[in-house]
Amino acid sequence: MLTEVADGVWVRQSAWVWTNSIVVREEDGLILIDPGIDGSELNQLADDLDRLGIPVVAGFSTHPHWDHLLWHSRFGDVPRYATAAGARAASEARERAQAMAAESASGIPLELIALVTPLPADGGPTPGEIIEHQAHAIGHAAVLLTDRGVLIAGDMLSDVLIPLLDHRRPDQVGAYEMALDRLDEAARHVDVLVPGHGAVAEGREIAARLAADHAYIDALRRGEEPIDARLGPDTDWLSGPHQSNLEQARTR
Ligand SMILES: [Zn+2]
Numbered sequence: 181m182l183t184e185v186a187d188g189v190w191v192r193q194s195a196w197v198w199t200n201s202i203v204v205r206e207e208d209g210l211i212l213i214d215p216g217i218d219g220s221e222l223n224q225l226a227d228d229l230d231r232l233g234i235p236v237v238a239g240f241s242t243h244p245h246w247d248h249l250l251w252h253s254r255f256g257d258v259p260r261y262a263t264a265a266g267a268r269a270a271s272e273a274r275e276r277a278q279a280m281a282a283e284s285a286s287g288i289p290l291e292l293i294a295l296v297t298p299l300p301a302d303g304g305p306t307p308g309e310i311i312e313h314q315a316h317a318i319g320h321a322a323v324l325l326t327d328r329g330v331l332i333a334g335d336m337l338s339d340v341l342i343p344l345l346d347h348r349r350p351d352q353v354g355a356y357e358m359a360l361d362r363l364d365e366a367a368r369h370v371d372v373l374v375p376g377h378g379a380v381a382e383g384r385e386i387a388a389r390l391a392a393d394h395a396y397i398d399a400l401r402r403g404e405e406p407i408d409a410r411l412g413p414d415t416d417w418l419s420g421p422h423q424s425n426l427e428q429a430r431t432r
Contacts, residue, residue, distance in 0.1 A: 182228045185380050186328040186372050192228065194221050196285055198340050198377045199247055201225055202332055204307050204325065209237035211307040212255055213323065213332060214248040214376060219287020226254035238305045241296050242334030242376060243317035244270035246277035246284075251292040259305075263312045264298040266319025271296075308332075311366055315352065315359035316344055322363060329371040336363060337389040340378040342410045343396050345425050356397045364390055400425055 182190040188205030194217040201221075202213040210232070215225055229236060239260035241248050249270055251260060262270060270277070274294040281288045299306060308325040316335045323332040335344060336359065345352035367373065367390060373381040381389050392408070399406035406425070 186330045189328050189330050191374055192225055200374055202374055206305055208305055209235040211238045211240055212236055213240045214242055216247055216250045218285045222252035240307050243320040244273055245317055246280040249277055249294040252289055260296045261299045262296040263319040263321050267296045267298045269318040270294040311362055313359035313362055314355035317346055324366045326369050331366050331370045332374045335376040338375040338378040340410055342408050342412050343393050353400050360394055
């Protein structure tokens with residue numbers, strides 16, 4: 181079911197790690213951001229879009245992790261965008277993303293995973309202002325819809341997941357600090373925050389989300405294990421060699 185969280189902005193949440201698919205109405209049609217997860221849910225999302233009766237004109241992937249690189253033929257053969265760095269990383273990681281999607285969920289059209297291209301220089305049907313940063317994943321973008329008062333945060337500012345650092349790259353604590361500073365600034369213009377996973381936040385809850393991620397990263401910066409009730413990265417829906425955020429912060 182699509183929930184309209186602001187004028188022309190809808191969210192559909194999957195049971196899989198509370199993943200949010202986001203639909204944004206622009207002048208020419210709809211832009212689909214991070215649609216997911218199961219094949220049956222992608223189908224239901226296509227039904228919801230049929231009911232809206234507005235064509236999908238583009239897709240956008242906030243970052244090159246498999247759960248944000250999905251698509252379904254019923255959404256149409258339209259361009260799917262990411263930041264330039266995100267698109268490059270997605271094509272390099274395509275096979276791995278397909279394997280993880282096949283392992284983690286059912287009915288996902290594997291052949292459509294990760295087919296994203298860099299946003300055109302002229303803007304094209306862009307979904308708002310892109311806030312690119314280096315936290316969590318290469319080429320990660322938040323999307324700021326100033327006219328609707330909405331910030332789409334990708335895998336940051338979740339109420340269910342702790343900050344997830346990209347353990348393959350150096351100084352993720354610093355990258356996270358810089359990203360949060362930019363999201364602080366962006367959040368001044370919004371009333372609604374849509375994270376990649378978890379509940380949509382409104383009003384004062386947005387500042388609380390920012391504060392929670394800041395507190396987590398501040399603890400890492402001090403060399404302390406953060407106290408945080410949200411889920412951590414050793415749950416089995418994230419794969420790859422596990423190293424805690426604190427171990428990672430200490431070794432770089
Ligand atoms: Zn994710």
